[in-house]
Amino acid sequence: MKVNDKIAELVESVEQVPWRDKKATAAFLAQTYYYSRHTTRVLALAGSRFDFDNHNVHQRFIRHCAEEMNHERLADRDLASLGYSLKDFPEFPSTRAFYQTHYHTIEHVSPWSIFGYIVALEGLAVAKGEWLYNEIRQHHGEKAASFMKVHAADDIEHVKEAEKILASLPPGEMKNVEQHLETTCFLYRAMLGEVAACASKGQKIVTFDRHERKKAV
Numbered sequence: 001m002k003v004n005d006k007i008a009e010l011v012e013s014v015e016q017v018p019w020r021d022k023k024a025t026a027a028f029l030a031q032t033y034y035y036s037r038h039t040t041r042v043l044a045l046a047g048s049r050f051d052f053d054n055h056n057v058h059q060r061f062i063r064h065c066a067e068e069m070n071h072e073r074l075a076d077r078d079l080a081s082l083g084y085s086l087k088d089f090p091e092f093p094s095t096r097a098f099y100q101t102h103y104h105t106i107e108h109v110s111p112w113s114i115f116g117y118i119v120a121l122e123g124l125a126v127a128k129g130e131w132l133y134n135e136i137r138q139h140h141g142e143k144a145a146s147f148m149k150v151h152a153a154d155d156i157e158h159v160k161e162a163e164k165i166l167a168s169l170p171p172g173e174m175k176n177v178e179q180h181l182e183t184t185c186f187l188y189r190a191m192l193g194e195v196a197a198c199a200s201k202g203q204k205i206v207t208f209d210r211h212e213r214k215k216a217v
């Protein structure tokens with residue numbers, strides 16, 4: 001599996017959300033709140049599972065965990081600036097499945113597999129974070145874009161760190177990382193599909209599969 005192909009699919013799903021639509025953007029921010037409040041928990045859980053031979057990886061997770069503190073509050077504040085609250089947007093089943101799978105893979109597959117999640121979301125942030133920050137800022141104002149602003153800037157360093165670790169994974173762990181990356185991408189794309197479906201009438205866009213898109217171009 002090529003990591004870049006998976007990131008390209010994520011980018012495609014991000015582009016298919018009508019960001020000019022306030023309801024779709026608000027739905028995205030609410031779902032971002034619901035999953036990002038698990039980030040510190042997921043990173044702490046994974047970080048506790050690395051033995052003394054992997055002390056640097058353990059420390060990396062603890063540092064990353066500290067950096068993610070209170071990020072869910074950014075999403076909640078951005079949502080409030082649009083005039084909505086979390087009560088307006090319950091958690092989607094896809095969002096729930098997205099974060100629940102991290103706990104499972106750490107506990108029942110391997111803590112290394114969580115790099116699949118890190119590479120997927122941070123790779124997406126590097127590829128499309130700034131674009132999405134600008135979309136939200138232009139259509140809904142700076143106050144609705146603080147979560148994206150922080151992540152478009154922060155994640156570039158995280159990706160560089162993660163790439164170094166991926167280059168020296170223990171034998172057999174690459175398969176676990178790839179498998180979790182695939183699961184993560186699938187569920188995040190499902191979540192974006194549910195986000196797009198929240199758009200107000202008339203704002204929904206026609207989506208093409210990749211084959212149709214090629215023909216249309």
Ligand SMILES: [Fe+2]
Pocket residue numbers: 036039067068071151
């Ligand atoms: Fe974050």
